[in-house]
Amino acid sequence: MRDLSFGSYFPAISFVHKMDARAKILIAVAYMVAVFLVTAFHFLGFGACLLFVLIATIAAKVPFKLVLKSIKTIIFFVVFSAVLQLFFNKSGTVVFWVITDVGLLNAGFIIARIILIVLGASLLTLTTSPVELADGIEGILYPLKWIKFPVHEFALIMSIALRFIPTLIDETDRIIKAQKARGADFESGNIFKRAKALIPVLIPLLISSFRRADELADAMDSRCYAGSKNRTKYKKMHFTLRDLLGVILVAGLIVGIVFLNNFYLLSELATIAGAL
Amino acid sequence: MEIIVKDLTFTYSKKTKSLAFRALSGVSLNVKEGEIFGIIGKTGSGKSTFVQHLNGLIKVQKDSGSIIIGDFDLTDKKCDYKLLRAKVGMMFQYPEHQLFAETVYDDVAFALKNFAPDLTEKEIESRVREAVTITGLNYDLIKEKSPFDLSGGQRRRVAIAGVLVAKPEILILDEPAAGLDPKGKREFLELLLRLKNDFVKTIIIVSHDMNLVAEYCTRAAVFMGGEILATGTPKEIFSDEMLIEKSGLDLPLTASLTEKFKVKGVAVDSDLTVDGFVESLCRALKGGKI
Numbered sequence: 023m024r025d026l027s028f029g030s031y032f033p034a035i036s037f038v039h040k041m042d043a044r045a046k047i048l049i050a051v052a053y054m055v056a057v058f059l060v061t062a063f064h065f066l067g068f069g070a071c072l073l074f075v076l077i078a079t080i081a082a083k084v085p086f087k088l089v090l091k092s093i094k095t096i097i098f099f100v101v102f103s104a105v106l107q108l109f110f111n112k113s114g115t116v117v118f119w120v121i122t123d124v125g126l127l128n129a130g131f132i133i134a135r136i137i138l139i140v141l142g143a144s145l146l147t148l149t150t151s152p153v154e155l156a157d158g159i160e161g162i163l164y165p166l167k168w169i170k171f172p173v174h175e176f177a178l179i180m181s182i183a184l185r186f187i188p189t190l191i192d193e194t195d196r197i198i199k200a201q202k203a204r205g206a207d208f209e210s211g212n213i214f215k216r217a218k219a220l221i222p223v224l225i226p227l228l229i230s231s232f233r234r235a236d237e238l239a240d241a242m243d244s245r246c247y248a249g250s251k252n253r254t255k256y257k258k259m260h261f262t263l264r265d266l267l268g269v270i271l272v273a274g275l276i277v278g279i280v281f282l283n284n285f286y287l288l289s290e291l292a293t294i295a296g297a298l
Numbered sequence: 299m300e301i302i303v304k305d306l307t308f309t310y311s312k313k314t315k316s317l318a319f320r321a322l323s324g325v326s327l328n329v330k331e332g333e334i335f336g337i338i339g340k341t342g343s344g345k346s347t348f349v350q351h352l353n354g355l356i357k358v359q360k361d362s363g364s365i366i367i368g369d370f371d372l373t374d375k376k377c378d379y380k381l382l383r384a385k386v387g388m389m390f391q392y393p394e395h396q397l398f399a400e401t402v403y404d405d406v407a408f409a410l411k412n413f414a415p416d417l418t419e420k421e422i423e424s425r426v427r428e429a430v431t432i433t434g435l436n437y438d439l440i441k442e443k444s445p446f447d448l449s450g451g452q453r454r455r456v457a458i459a460g461v462l463v464a465k466p467e468i469l470i471l472d473e474p475a476a477g478l479d480p481k482g483k484r485e486f487l488e489l490l491l492r493l494k495n496d497f498v499k500t501i502i503i504v505s506h507d508m509n510l511v512a513e514y515c516t517r518a519a520v521f522m523g524g525e526i527l528a529t530g531t532p533k534e535i536f537s538d539e540m541l542i543e544k545s546g547l548d549l550p551l552t553a554s555l556t557e558k559f560k561v562k563g564v565a566v567d568s569d570l571t572v573d574g575f576v577e578s579l580c581r582a583l584k585g586g587k588i
């Protein structure tokens with residue numbers, strides 16, 4: 023359970039680790055947009071995205087294996103979406119049994135999309151600690167203060183949630199073991215039976231979460247926590263050249279993909295221009 | 299049922315080399331039927347990892363030793379873990395955290411319904427009554443209550459009943475007295491003795507309370523860094539100064555008193571239970587000059 027996998031931080035000192043969390047989040051979002059923008063010349067577009075992740079991984083000094091591991095956690099989802107495309111896409115010509123060429127193409131397309139997005143997301147969480155992540159999101163949402171959005175509180179909720187994920191995993195592990203020791207069976211039976219078997223785990227988990235929330239609230243009160251008013255930060259975030267480089271790279275990626283998407287248009291424009 | 303553990307080794311996150319952590323190495327241990335066996339050692343020494351092997355919550359890894367409990371061979375792929383867990387009960391730290399049902403009755407009956415689905419409601423009721431009563435609670439007053447409306451001490455008793463109801467032959471307790479006040483601790487020990495006399499056959503108890511170990515355990519094993527440093531009676535363990543130093547264990551009160559008396563020239567040779575200590579102290583003093 024405690025294995026490092028999707029969504030956990032890999033501590034290291036690297037170019038990417040040192041980047042401003044706000045910049046990293048924005049770059050990650052921009053990268054995902056880029057992945058979704060790929061509609062034509064798939065190989066080139068997806069290839070460029072993959073190259074971007076590779077460069078980022080090397081710059082982050084994160085072992086490739088760890089980044090790849092994130093795929094393992096969503097493999098079921100990937101296979102499921104691909105199978106849907108393979109068997110239920112009826113357009114195009116049949117290549118084999120009920121599988122059409124368009125279905126095949128779409129399946130590959132979807133696999134590439136999901137994997138690229140997960141790679142990017144996991145690289146973000148691998149190189150940015152949960153606290154930085156929450157701080158970064160607070161920084162990005164800061165302008166919303168103008169419309170009275172409780173940015174600080176929102177960020178606090180998020181960082182608390184992130185902080186308690188490992189605790190919750192440990193707790194789940196413990197309760198599952200305790201109920202197994204009492205003969206609970208989570209591995210056999212149909213899907214309804216298994217869902218029902220989870221009740222003895224979920225209820226204690228819920229109750230202990232409430233208890234924890236109470237304790238945490240008391241601890242915060244006793245240290246005079248009073249919301250965002252007059253609060254300063256222990257770590258100030260700075261936008262540096264590093265971040266600029268990252269932004270330029272991802273901007274280049276998006277421009278490149280948009281260019282590819284409009285390549286037909288451009289080439290037609292060029293021929294028209296030539297004809298004139 | 300006798301427990302025979304041979305050369306048990308266990309590694310967490312074995313598949314990921316960079317994160318692999320060896321929590322047990324070459325642990326061998328025999329526990330005979332009828333013992334109250336203590337497992338002691340510092341936090342992180344592998345005690346919980348070890349006891350969780352004994353009812354199959356952690357499976358024996360490949361080529362990592364063997365565990366045999368009565369007729370169960372835990373290295374065997376066909377081992378029936380459900381049956382094993384009915385025979386080897388396990389109670390964790392803060393057992394009250396595992397309560398979930400709407401009534402005390404339902405929660406206590408949970409294990410029974412899992413292990414013995416063929417029992418009639420009447421048989422279940424009598425078993426639940428028995429288990430709740432032995433923990434010192436009034437069954438008729440409490441059976442319809444929600445476990446979450448009870449006091450902390452009562453909740454823990456209900457949780458204990460929820461393990462006992464399956465009538466395990468071997469009961470494993472992982473730091474069971476944690477978070478109890480002195481009175482609660484005393485009552486808990488009394489309960490433990492009552493169980494030992496007429497409910498379970500063997501008790502294995504993981505504990506940081508050396509007084510408890512000295513008073514009640516027939517034997518104990520000292521864990522350190524995933525290995526067993528020594529196995530023996532409380533007397534053998536607590537009189538081995540090198541061992542105590544190396545493992546960083548506390549001494550039970552009787553053992554530290556024995557040492558203090560030794561410095562004063564009074565040799566007290568007891569089994570380190572309170573009664574045994576007082577007896578042999580009296581003998582030493584009467585026979586001496588005082």
Ligand SMILES: Nc1ncnc2c1ncn2[C@@H]1O[C@H](COP(=O)(O)OP(=O)(O)O)[C@@H](O)[C@H]1O
Nearest residue numbers: 024310319321340341342343344345346347348
């Ligand atoms: N699920 C787990 N994943 C990885 N390491 C673990 C896990 N559980 C325990 N450990 C490690 O194994 C060692 C032994 O733990 P444990 O058996 O709980 O010790 P004890 O019960 O003696 O305090 C500790 O160093 C602990 O950090």
Ligand SMILES: [Mg+2]
Nearest residue numbers: 345346347472
């Ligand atoms: Mg432990």
